[in-house]
Amino acid sequence: MTDSLFRLAHWQPETAVQLIEIHQAALRDDDLDLQRNTPELADAVAAARFAQKLAATEAEGTMCARVILGTGETEGRVLGQVMASQIERTHSTAWISYWLRPEARGRGIASAALRQCVDILHDECGIYRLELGHRVDNSASGHVAAAAGFLLEGTERQRLAYGTQRYDVHRWARLAGDPRPWQRSRQGHTASGAAGH
Numbered sequence: 680m681t682d683s684l685f686r687l688a689h690w691q692p693e694t695a696v697q698l699i700e701i702h703q704a705a706l707r708d709d710d711l712d713l714q715r716n717t718p719e720l721a722d723a724v725a726a727a728r729f730a731q732k733l734a735a736t737e738a739e740g741t742m743c744a745r746v747i748l749g750t751g752e753t754e755g756r757v758l759g760q761v762m763a764s765q766i767e768r769t770h771s772t773a774w775i776s777y778w779l780r781p782e783a784r785g786r787g788i789a790s791a792a793l794r795q796c797v798d799i800l801h802d803e804c805g806i807y808r809l810e811l812g813h814r815v816d817n818s819a820s821g822h823v824a825a826a827a828g829f830l831l832e833g834t835e836r837q838r839l840a841y842g843t844q845r846y847d848v849h850r851w852a853r854l855a856g857d858p859r860p861w862q863r864s865r866q867g868h869t870a871s872g873a874a875g876h
Contacts (some may be wrong), residue, residue: 681787685758687745687795689734692727694746697757699726701780708781711841712817716760716778741766743804747779747792758783761796763809771807773800777823784819790826794861797827801855808854814839815847824851828859 688694699720705713720726736742743763749756759779766773775796779789800806811829813820821831829851838848 681791682795684750684753684786685747685788685792686750687761687792687799688748689737690730690744690746692723692730694748694755694757695720695726695730696723698729701757704780710781713778713780716776740768743773743796743800745792745796745799747783747788749783758788759792761789761792763796763800763804763806766804766806771805773804773806773809775809775811777820787826789823793823793827794859797853797859798862806855808852810850810852812838812848812850815849821849821851827853828857829853830857 698717699722702714702717702719704710705717718729720729733742733744737744741764743766745761746757747759747761748754749758757780759777761775761777763773763775775793777789777793777796783789797809800809809829811824812835813824815834825831830853832850832852835848835850837845839846
């Protein structure tokens with residue numbers, strides 16, 4: 680199962696320090712999406728402050744960030760992040776974002792991590808509506824959203840501008856009552872495993 684390739688955790692100084700190398704690699708490889716989604720941290724002290732700031736913001740109830748950590752051979756290695764920001768309690772909404780470092784892509788990790796995050800946000804945080812958006816030309820991000828039960832709600836024309844180029848954006852959302860078929864899959868896996876003992 681893809682879920683066995685990673686675990687979600689709160690950011691800690693020792694994991695946040697890995698963001699220094701990840702951001703530098705994104706600059707070196709001209710990975711614009713990763714550049715925009717990872718902070719530029721100067722040193723371990725800045726990384727510790729970053730982790731502390733996330734913890735404080737989460738304690739305020741306006742954000743929920745989880746680092747995606749590798750397991751097994753990649754134990755403790757930062758693979759990416761899933762995050763809910765702009766948590767608004769009056770209307771019970773949140774804005775979702777996610778990223779993976781290049782070597783973790785294409786294995787279903789982002790989709791599986793987002794599904795776990797969906798469970799946390801709906802069930803533990805009590806958020807009713809989750810929203811996200813991505814450039815129309817970023818089809819991989821759309822596949823991740825669909826695999827986590829998000830429904831495409833529309834297209835915002837020329838919503839983003841990078842340099843002189845403007846991009847349309849697909850907008851997705853899911854509600855707390857929307858189907859979560861992965862939960863049935865997990866329950867079936869657990870039951871079949873128990874039956875074998």
